Amino acid sequence: MIDNDKPQNDAANEDVKAELKGVPEEFLTGEGELEKPDGGDVSEALEALKRDLEEAKQETLYAKAETQNVRRRAEKDAQDARNYAATGFARDILSVWDNLSRAVGAIPDSLREDEKMKGLVTGIEATQRELEKVFKQHGIERIASMGMPLDPNQHQAMMEVPTDEKEPGTIVQEMQSGWMIKDRLLRPAMVGVAKKPD
Incomplete structure (x- = not known):
């Protein structure tokens, strides 16, 4: 009698072999089924795999944290570059401000009221x-x-000014204006400070 099921059985066996391809041979019997090995070796292997998995998780967490730190530092550096890019230029232009302030402060009242000079004074102040x-x-x-x-x-x-009108340590004179850029000092104010008269 001819076995019509043989080609189907061969195909099924090939499928099983394909599925069991990655399983170590010591876990297989001659029939291609998983056998129950003695508990010692498998439990040790399982513990080793668990340790490896835990180490891999820790390394992944460290790598993720480091990546976040690098990204935060890069964002802060970029923000600082945007905020303080004009620092050098601003320091240089402050001398223009100083000269302009001196010019405005030196204009006498008589010149401000002079019709011919009023436009010039207004232009400097503007x-x-x-x-x-x-x-x-x-x-x-x-x-x-x-x-x-x-x-x-x-x-x-820059100096101490003897006076009874202000508390000691109070600024009573400004020789040069001070400036900040955002939250950083651009230039300190040069000042005279009150002290008790001798």
Whole structure:
């Protein structure tokens, strides 16, 4: 009698062999089935695999944390570059501000009232206001000094002024304005500080 099922059985056996291809031979019997090995070797192998898996998880977590730290540092560096890119230029342009302020301060009242000079005075003052507006747009702001207590982080004491009118340590004179860019000191204010008269 001819066995019509033989080709189907051969195909099934090939499928089983394909599925068991990656299984080590010591776990297989001659029939191609998984055998139950004694517990010692398998439990040790399983423990080793668990340790390897735990180590791989830890390494993945460390790598992920390091990647996040690198990304945060890069974002902070880029933000700082945007915020403080104008620092060098701003320091240089402050001397223009100083000269303009001196010019405005030196204009006598008689010149301000003179019809011929009124346009020139107005133009100088408008230039100073425009420069201050541009400073503010770029986060550059003047440090408050007059009447404030001396702050060594923002003010540089150049002299002491004996007076009873202000508390000792109070700024009573500003020789040169101080400036900040965002939250960083661009230039300290040069000031005179009150002290008790001798």
